[in-house]
Amino acid sequence: MVPLASGVLALFAVAALNLVAGYVTEGRSRRAVIGLFGQYVAPQLVERMAHDPDNYPLESQNKELTILFADIRGFTRMAESMDPQQLRDYLNRFLTAMTEVIHDYNGTVDKYIGDAVMAFWGAPVDDPRHADHAVAAAIAMQREVERLNREFEALGWPPLAVGIGINTGVVRVGDMGSRLRRAYTVIGDAVNLAARLEGLSKKYELPIVIGEATRRSVQGIALQFVARSEVHGRSEPVGVWQPVPVDPDAYAPPASADEGPSVARSPFAGPAVARREPIA
Secondary structure, X not given: OHHHHHHHHHHHHHHHHHHHHHHHHHHHHHHHHHHHHOOOOOHHHHHHHHOOHHHOOOOOEEEEEEEEEEEEOOHHHHHHHOOHHHHHHHHHHHHHHHHHHHHHOOOEEEEEEOOEEEEEEOOOOOOOOHHHHHHHHHHHHHHHHHHHHHHHHHHOOOOOOEEEXXXXXXXXXXXXXXXXXXXXXXXOXXXXXXXXXXXXXXXXXXXXXXXXXXXXXXXXXXXXXXEEEOOOOOOOOEEEEEEOEOOOOOOOOOOOOOOOXXXXXXXXXXXXXXXXXXXX
């Protein structure tokens, strides 16, 4: 009887150790997810990810995403005329407002680059409508710029003008960097083109400029052809598009990453794609 009892106790001990080990491992995974992604995505998405951390690997992978760059126009000139404290408050309000909109539309904030914001859709949480959500977020960001300008006018601050570029493509996304500092980020040609498209928003004096690949991926927002434009570093001109404004009402963020734009409340018609003659 004694050997049998000892064996049973040993089995219970092993089972208990396995349970404890599993709990510790799961807790470590949850903490890793919260610690890393809490810097980049909306709190509700972090909570969702923390419940199933194994489905959100930190290792980098190739994935189709939609990337957005938003940049303040004339910021250098503005900085010359503002007190450093005012400038800090000005920039903080802008970055906070843009980040909140990106999170509302299930986007991931990659980084702040001075007065610019880089974000992407489709990772770490899968989003089959990432192109629609990115374009919808850009529209909402420009609406938020209008709201900020009313605040800035009351404070006697310079008006805010923002250019946004959006592109879709396969990139490398994941936890990358050096041994000393790492970040959850994206790299690839599609990222570079998104930045170039943001630059074209100045050339064409448009608030939002969209690349050809995003145009092909968008399902619920009508887009308007602008031009085929030369882009630095590319041998062939690229197609440039913009959203078609048809309704002044802002459109509601999706309830989940799986939902597309709410066409009933969308300020842009869809899903048809409109064309017009290129801008000279």
